[in-house]
Every structure is written in C-alpha cells, then in structure tokens.
Amino acid sequence: MKIIKGRKKILELCVDLLYDESSLSGAWCEAAAWPETPEEAAGYFESCRADGLPVTISGGLTGIAGGALPQGGAVLSTSRMNGIEILDNGNVRAGAGVTLAELREFLSRASSEHFYPPDPTEETATVGGTVSTDASGSDSFLYGSTRNWVESLTILPPSGKLLKIRRNDYTFRDGTCRHPDLGELVLPALRREQPPKNTAGYHIRPEMDLTDLFIGSEGTLGLVMEAELRLRRKPGVLADLVLFPGDSGTFWELFHTFLENRDRLGLRALEMMDGKCIEFLGAESTPGLPSPPPGASAALPARIEAENDRELENALLLVDDLMTRFGIPPDMVWIGLEPAERKKIKDFRHALPEAVNRRISMLRSEIPGIHKFGSDGAVPPVTLETYYETCRAILTDLDLEFLIFGHAGQGHLHANVLPGNPEEMSRAGEAMREIAREAVKAGGTISAEHGLGRLKAGFMPIMYSREEIEGMEKLRRAIDPDGFLAPALQIGGAS
Amino acid sequence: MRFVVVVKQVPDTAEVRIDEEKGTLIREGVPSILNPFDEYAIEEALRWRDELGGSVIVVTMGPPQAEAVLREAVAMGADEAILLSDRAFAGADTLATSNTLARAVSRIGDVDVVITGKQAIDGDTAQTGPSIAASLDWPQVTFVGKVRQLGDGVMVAERYVEDGCEVIRASLPVVITLLKDANTPRLPSLRGKMKARKMEIPVWGIDDLGLEPGKVGLDGSPTRVVKVATPEASSGGEIHRGEPGELAALIVDRLLGGEVE
Ligand SMILES: Cc1cc2nc3c(=O)[nH]c(=O)nc-3n(C[C@@H](O)[C@@H](O)[C@H](O)COP(=O)(O)OP(=O)(O)OC[C@H]3O[C@@H](n4cnc5c(N)ncnc54)[C@H](O)[C@@H]3O)c2cc1C
Ligand SMILES: Cc1cc2nc3c(=O)[nH]c(=O)nc-3n(C[C@H](O)[C@H](O)[C@H](O)COP(=O)(O)OP(=O)(O)OC[C@H]3O[C@@H](n4cnc5c(N)ncnc54)[C@H](O)[C@@H]3O)c2cc1C
Numbered sequence: 240m241k242i243i244k245g246r247k248k249i250l251e252l253c254v255d256l257l258y259d260e261s262s263l264s265g266a267w268c269e270a271a272a273w274p275e276t277p278e279e280a281a282g283y284f285e286s287c288r289a290d291g292l293p294v295t296i297s298g299g300l301t302g303i304a305g306g307a308l309p310q311g312g313a314v315l316s317t318s319r320m321n322g323i324e325i326l327d328n329g330n331v332r333a334g335a336g337v338t339l340a341e342l343r344e345f346l347s348r349a350s351s352e353h354f355y356p357p358d359p360t361e362e363t364a365t366v367g368g369t370v371s372t373d374a375s376g377s378d379s380f381l382y383g384s385t386r387n388w389v390e391s392l393t394i395l396p397p398s399g400k401l402l403k404i405r406r407n408d409y410t411f412r413d414g415t416c417r418h419p420d421l422g423e424l425v426l427p428a429l430r431r432e433q434p435p436k437n438t439a440g441y442h443i444r445p446e447m448d449l450t451d452l453f454i455g456s457e458g459t460l461g462l463v464m465e466a467e468l469r470l471r472r473k474p475g476v477l478a479d480l481v482l483f484p485g486d487s488g489t490f491w492e493l494f495h496t497f498l499e500n501r502d503r504l505g506l507r508a509l510e511m512m513d514g515k516c517i518e519f520l521g522a523e524s525t526p527g528l529p530s531p532p533p534g535a536s537a538a539l540p541a542r543i544e545a546e547n548d549r550e551l552e553n554a555l556l557l558v559d560d561l562m563t564r565f566g567i568p569p570d571m572v573w574i575g576l577e578p579a580e581r582k583k584i585k586d587f588r589h590a591l592p593e594a595v596n597r598r599i600s601m602l603r604s605e606i607p608g609i610h611k612f613g614s615d616g617a618v619p620p621v622t623l624e625t626y627y628e629t630c631r632a633i634l635t636d637l638d639l640e641f642l643i644f645g646h647a648g649q650g651h652l653h654a655n656v657l658p659g660n661p662e663e664m665s666r667a668g669e670a671m672r673e674i675a676r677e678a679v680k681a682g683g684t685i686s687a688e689h690g691l692g693r694l695k696a697g698f699m700p701i702m703y704s705r706e707e708i709e710g711m712e713k714l715r716r717a718i719d720p721d722g723f724l725a726p727a728l729q730i731g732g733a734s
Numbered sequence: 735m736r737f738v739v740v741v742k743q744v745p746d747t748a749e750v751r752i753d754e755e756k757g758t759l760i761r762e763g764v765p766s767i768l769n770p771f772d773e774y775a776i777e778e779a780l781r782w783r784d785e786l787g788g789s790v791i792v793v794t795m796g797p798p799q800a801e802a803v804l805r806e807a808v809a810m811g812a813d814e815a816i817l818l819s820d821r822a823f824a825g826a827d828t829l830a831t832s833n834t835l836a837r838a839v840s841r842i843g844d845v846d847v848v849i850t851g852k853q854a855i856d857g858d859t860a861q862t863g864p865s866i867a868a869s870l871d872w873p874q875v876t877f878v879g880k881v882r883q884l885g886d887g888v889m890v891a892e893r894y895v896e897d898g899c900e901v902i903r904a905s906l907p908v909v910i911t912l913l914k915d916a917n918t919p920r921l922p923s924l925r926g927k928m929k930a931r932k933m934e935i936p937v938w939g940i941d942d943l944g945l946e947p948g949k950v951g952l953d954g955s956p957t958r959v960v961k962v963a964t965p966e967a968s969s970g971g972e973i974h975r976g977e978p979g980e981l982a983a984l985i986v987d988r989l990l991g992g993e994v995e
Contacts, residue, residue, distance in 0.1 A: 573921035
C-alpha cells in the first residue's frame with residue numbers, strides 16, 4: 240500500500256489532497272495512504288490509531304462543503320479502490336474510488352439499456368463521495384438523491400471490522416436498531432421531520448433502514464469501501480429545453496405551471512437561473528456557446544423524458560401551448576434533442592458555475608483568501624418565489640454582488656456571492672447565515688445536497704435543537720467512541 | 735436573398751474507433767451527426783436572411799437517413815430542405831459529389847449565395863465548396879472568417895489565411911466556405927424543432943436533376959483509392975499512472991535531467 244508520511248512530503252508529493260472545490264485553504268495532514276483492499280484499509284486504520292492520528296477520508300475532492308479537507312491527522316484516499324462489475328441481479332458493484340465518469344463509461348459498454356441516475360454535475364466525484372454526501376443534482380427532481388439508488392454498502396467502521404449492510408437486513412424500529420457489531424443505535428427524536436431533500440445532519444426517520452444512516456454521513460461513521468447500486472432503464476427519448484421568459488412574473492407562473500404538469504410533461508429536471516445569471520452569462524460569454532437571447536429576464540431549464548417519440552410530441556405540444564398562453568416568442572425557447580444539441584444546453588448551464596469560478600480565481604490573484612460563498616438551502620417548492628425574493632432582498636441590503644440559480648423544482652437554490660474584498664467576505668458570511676435561517680423558517684433545510692462539511696456545520700443550530708444535535712453526536716459516538724474519523728467535521732459546528 | 739447551404743452527415747469522429755488490423759474506420763454503431771462546420775454555415779445564412787429577408791434552403795446528398803441533418807437545419811430556422819438521394823449517387827468522390835450538388839443549386843434557381851462548411855470532419859478534403867463553384871462557374875471565397883457586407887450584387891468577406899486576413903469583394907452569385915470564427919450557431923427553437931419533425935422533405939434523384947449516369951456516383955468519380963494506410967505514429971509516447979503530485983515530480987525530473995526537450 241502506498242503511504243506518504245510527514246507534512247513536508249505531503250506538500251511535495253500530494254498537495255492536491257489539501258484542496259477541494261470548497262476553496263477553503265489551510266488544510267494539512269501528517270500522513271496519507273491509498274489502500275486498495277479492506278485489509279489494507281483496516282491495517283491503515285490500526286496504524287493511525289497507534290500513532291494517535293485521526294483519519295479524514297478523501298474521495299474525488301469535488302466536495303463544496305470542505306468535508307474531505309484534513310485539519311491534521313491522516314488522510315485515507317479511496318482513489319485506488321476502483322473495482323467495478325455488473326452483478327447477476329442487474330445491479331452494479333463499484334469501489335469507493337470509481338468516479339461517476341468511469342461508472343458511466345463502464346455502463347455504456349456493459350449495458351446499452353441501463354444507466355445510473357444520480358448525476359451531481361461534477362463527474363470526477365466518486366461513488367464513495369457521492370454516497371457519503373448523498374449527492375443529488377438536477378435530475379434528482381425525478382430520481383431522488385443517491386440514497387434511492389444504493390442497495391448495499393461495504394463499510395469499514397472505526398472499529399476496523401468490515402461490515403456489509405444490505406437494505407432490509409437491519410432496520411430501525413421506533414428509532415432503535417440493534418446490530419451485532421455496532422451494538423444498539425438510537426436515533427434522536429426530532430421535533431419535525433427532516434425535509435425530503437436534505438443533507439444537514441444524519442438522515443433520521445424512526446423506521447428507516449440502517450444503510451440510510453451511513454448514506455450522507457460524510458465520512459464520520461465509516462469508510463464506504465464499496466457500494467452496490469441500482470440501475471434504471473434508459474428512457475426512449477430525452478429533450479432539454481431552456482425557456483427564457485421576458486419578465487419575472489411570467490417566469491414564476493411558468494414555473495408553477497411546469498410543476499403542476501410534471502407528470503404530463505415527463506419532467507426529469509426543472510431548474511432556474513435568475514436575471515443576474517443571464518446578465519453574467521451575457522457578459523462572460525464562453526466561446527462556441529450561444530449567449531442568452533436578448534430580452535430574457537431569467538431562464539427555466541427543463542429536461543423531459545419520454546418512452547417514445549409520440550409521448551415526447553405530446554409533451555412538446557403542451558410546452559408549445561404554454562408558450563402561447565404566456566406570450567413567449569419562439570426564439571425564447573431553446574430545445575435540444577440530438578446529443579450534440581443537448582450537450583450544448585448542458586454546456587450552457589455549466590458555463591455559469593465555471594464563469595463564477597473564473598471570476599473568483601481572478602479576484603483571488605489580487606486579494607488572497609477571497610472565496611465564493613454559496614447557499615445550499617431548500618424550501619418546499621411552492622414557496623420558492625417568496626424564498627427567492629427574500630434571498631435577493633438580504634443580498635441587496637448587504638450590498639453584495641450575487642447571482643442565484645439552482646434546482647428550482649425541488650425548491651433548492653444556490654445563492655452565490657462574489658465578494659470583492661475581505662469586508663464583503665464577512666458580509667457574505669452574514670448573508671449565508673441569514674438565508675439559511677429563512678430556509679428553515681419556510682420549513683426547509685440549511686443544506687440540501689452539498690452536506691455540512693466545514694462550511695455549513697455552523698448552521699446546524701438554526702435547524703436543530705440542542706437536544707437533537709446532541710442526539711446525533713451520541714449516535715456518532717456509539718459508532719466512533721474516540722473521534723477517530725473526520726475530526727474536523729463537528730456536527731453541531733465548532734462551539 | 736436566396737441562400738443554399740449544403741450540409742453533410744458525418745460519423746461522429748469523437749466516437750469512431752479504428753480497426754487495428756485493417757487500418758480502417760469502424761463505422762458500425764457510430765452515431766451520425768451534422769458536420770460540425772456546417773452548423774456555422776447554416777447560422778451565417780440564417781443571420782443574413784433575418785437581416786435582409788429571403789430564404790434559406792438546405793441541401794444534402796446522401797442515403798435516406800441523411801435527412802436527419804436537414805431536419806436539424808430546419809429546427810435551427812432553415813425554410814426549406816432537399817435531400818439528394820439515389821442509388822446512382824453512391825460511391826461519389828468530391829468531383830461527382832459537387833457536380834450533383836451544383837446541379838441541385840441550378841435547379842433550385844435564383845440562388846445568390848451558396849455556403850458550405852470549411853471541411854467535412856470525415857473526408858476532410860475541403861474540396862466540395864470550390865468544386866461546386868467551378869462547376870457552376872461562380873466566384874468562390876474560401877476560409878471566410880467574417881462576412882462583412884452582403885447585398886446589391888456584391889459580398890465583402892474576410893478570408894483568414896495563415897499570415898493574415900484578406901478582404902475580398904466578390905460579385906453575386908458566389909460560393910463561400912466558412913470558418914468557425916464567423917459566428918456562434920444558435921440552438922434550435924422548440925417551434926423550429928416541431929416544424930422539422932413534421933416537414934415532408936422532397937427527395938431528388940438523378941432524373942430530377944437531369945444528370946447522366948456517367949457524371950454521378952462511382953462512374954462519375956475519376957478518383958481511385960489505391961491504398962489506405964495508417965501513418966506511423968512519429969514518436970513513442972509513454973504513459974505513467976499515479977498521483978498528480980508524483981507525476982508532476984516525474985515530469986520535472988525528466989525535464990531537468992534533459993531527457994525531454
Ligand atoms: C462544478 C460542481 C458542481 C456540483 N454540482 C453538484 C450538484 O448539482 N449536486 C450535488 O449534490 N453536488 C454537487 N457538487 C458536489 C459534489 O460533486 C460532491 O459533493 C460529491 O458528492 C463529493 O464526492 P467526492 O468523491 O468528490 O468526495 P469528496 O469531496 O472527496 O468528499 C466529500 C465528503 O465525503 C467524504 N467521503 C468521500 N469518500 C468517502 C468514502 N469512500 N467513505 C466515507 N466518506 C467519504 C469525505 O470525507 C467528505 O466529507 C458539485 C461540485 C462541483 C465541483
Ligand atoms: C472513390 C471514392 C468513393 C467514395 N464513395 C463514397 C460513398 O459511397 N459514400 C460516401 O458517403 N462518401 C464516399 N466518398 C467520399 C465522398 O466523396 C466525400 O466525402 C465527399 O465528396 C465530400 O468530400 P469531403 O468529405 O472531403 O468534404 P469537404 O469537401 O471537406 O466538405 C466541405 C463542405 O462541403 C459540403 N459537403 C460535403 N459533402 C457534402 C454532401 N454529401 N452533401 C452536401 N454537402 C456536402 C459541406 O458543407 C462541407 O462542410 C468516396 C470518395 C472517393 C474518393
């Protein structure tokens with residue numbers, strides 16, 4: 240097994256382990272290892288324990304909340320756990336380090352009929368990382384988050400004794416589950432049920448499956464070594480649309496009409512880019528990609544899936560009716576059916592976060608330490624308009640440069656702030672907290688898909704009571720009594 | 735103003751694999767796409783039509799399934815589409831292809847501008863445009879990076895060549911081959927796509943074009959393919975696998991050690 244020891248050697252040979260997509264700086268560690276087998280991983284756990292080094296698990300390092308960044312201790316990278324095979328039951332078994340791109344590539348060779356639905360945009364994310372953050376993405380509007388596609392997990396808990404947990408093997412009854420190796424696990428009682436799309440704190444449902452505790456646990460309960468994932472039959476046809484209504488009133492009416500007709504339309508995704516995004520994309524145009532049409536006030540990207548051409552035709556006729564009803568001119572509705580056209584629409588949507596990141600890197604070269612702030616809250620979709628307006632008001636009042644986009648169909652928005660100086664950074668932090676409060680007030684969550692990591696853990700008290708947080712900590716200690724895993728991630732935030 | 739854009743259906747070369755033994759392309763199972771350069775040709779015609787009025791007619795020569803690329807062009811906004819398809823057209827080289835396309839342009843009639851892509855990503859010869867012009871006896875401007883002016887019987891265009899830019903004034907009708915610099919192609923609109931799905935596309939064969947068998951297809955093709963060979967890769971590359979840090983260190987060592995220039 241490859242092991243690198245010493246802070247200096249780490250900086251020299253694998254400094255990339257200290258950076259992810261959260262743009263947080265200041266990560267460091269004493270050692271790093273790349274085990275391939277459960278035995279090697281267990282051996283490494285043991286030697287780290289002997290050396291007094293707690294372990295942070297590192298996947299594809301695409302995380303946005305900074306959960307994979309160590310603050311001392313040791314790092315265990317999953318990048319060499321890359322076995323992958325189709326099982327007799329039609330599921331796929333993949334090692335933790337298999338990236339989503341590799342999985343897609345493998346599946347396209349192994350089966351032309353099936354695919355793995357979770358698609359959190361960034362394809363260098365790993366199976367282990369997406370399971371551990373319960374990743375979502377735009378298609379989770381129809382398919383739900385990663386959780387829905389996990390059949391069984393192979394986990395190395397802090398004890399070092401390998402576990403295989405299959406759905407329906409162990410379930411919680413009235414918040415309690417007894418497992419031969421893990422002992423008795425007790426879920427905290429929550430004052431209110433967690434919202435449907437949520438990655439803040441452990442997944443808690445009094446009658447849930449034990450696998451669901453590990454999914455989304457962000458490397459705090461065990462190393463996910465391997466996952467058995469369910470696949471889905473590919474739909475006959477897909478269409479990507481982008482509607483550009485001319486004013487925000489029309490945008491919201493259209494949004495609600497799409498939501499109401501989700502089944503008739505066969506909606507797989509329903510997204511949003513607000514007016515600032517449109518302005519930003521217009522100004523920072525990407526070569527080869529069309530700019531938003533003049534006069535667009537916002538964009539409503541949608542993905543439709545249908546069994547066959549006739550079904551698609553019906554869906555498109557419905558969209559056409561809506562265009563007439565809402566007075567949207569023909570050139571304000573883009574569509575992609577052919578792969579090349581669909582790729583352009585995908586690129587158009589991805590151009591936004593990329594343009595934001597470019598702008599931030601430019602700023603950072605002038606003012607070191609500057610980073611992007613992004614909210615990850617979600618609210619019930621029917622209340623999205625109010626939540627959006629509230630976010631806007633908060634950011635405008637604080638005089639910040641911002642743009643808002645996200646998975647509107649799930650009531651989930653990323654308000655991104657581009658601070659221009661340290662003073663604005665602190666205002667941006669304030670804004671994020673304020674926005675998180677508003678999301679919770681509306682019955683939603685502080686984090687819907689990125690997880691807590693180091694960035695959002697501090698918001699936990701907004702969403703949960705002290706008893707609830709303590710209950711989660713107790714659950715964690717039941718599996719990891721001496722804080723061996725993910726020491727930098729404190730569920731209740733640094734107190 | 736009346737524009738004809740000739741477009742070609744090509745295999746998606748990003749997906750093409752090579753038969754290692756025979757040295758030929760494996761075309762089976764490879765999706766067909768609109769030649770990427772031709773999207774720019776369509777876009778250019780649409781922009782000038784939107785500005786000056788008139789119509790855009792797209793034409794392709796190919797087997798029946800090639801009509802898919804015509805539907806893509808209609809979805810983007812082309813007014814009409816014509817498929818040139820006939821068993822007699824099979825096996826055409828660039829000369830026979832452009833003879834056939836040129837005849838279609840004549841039959842359409844009153845055409846002011848023919849636009850082609852810079853080249854096809856499969857055949858790669860970039861001969862079709864110039865050869866159509868020769869066949870029609872029209873002026874041609876190749877490698878156009880920008881059409882500056884169009885109307886009143888003239889076109890002014892910028893030709894991007896290796897050592898600069900030539901500004902050319904040509905009388906109409908004219909044939910141009912277009913570079914990707916000229917514009918950014920639009921995405922199809924929903925209405926365009928729906929129109930395209932329903933549109934009946936006329937098919938013209940050898941009789942419709944009034945061509946003789948000896949002028950089209952294999953019989954009209956003087957080119958003989960003597961041998962197809964895969965060029966030798968010029969230098970042996972090395973593939974190293976590992977962690978980015980390690981790999982970077984390895985490259986730096988090699989560079990400093992003077993092993994690589
Ligand atoms: C451009 C961009 C767009 C994105 N869009 C979305 C989106 O739409 N939806 C979405 O949900 N996410 C999105 N993300 C974030 C998403 O890529 C990550 O959250 C991803 O799920 C993390 O996977 P990873 O392998 O990179 O994990 P890492 O970043 O390496 O780790 C993430 C967390 O999981 C833990 N972890 C990793 N592997 C394991 C393992 N094997 N066992 C136990 N714990 C582990 C780490 O300790 C850490 O806490 C986006 C990211 C980027 C850069
Ligand atoms: C002996 C011989 C036999 C051949 N047999 C066949 C065959 O059976 N089937 C076959 O598909 N090819 C065949 N080819 C290849 C075919 O001749 C060329 O692909 C064709 O002439 C175009 O040349 P190109 O691909 O280099 O296009 P280029 O000249 O590089 O293309 C430039 C532009 O011309 C236009 N254009 C090119 N081709 C067409 C077209 N067909 N319709 C409309 N516009 C077009 C497009 O705008 C394109 O961007 C044969 C070639 C030879 C030499």
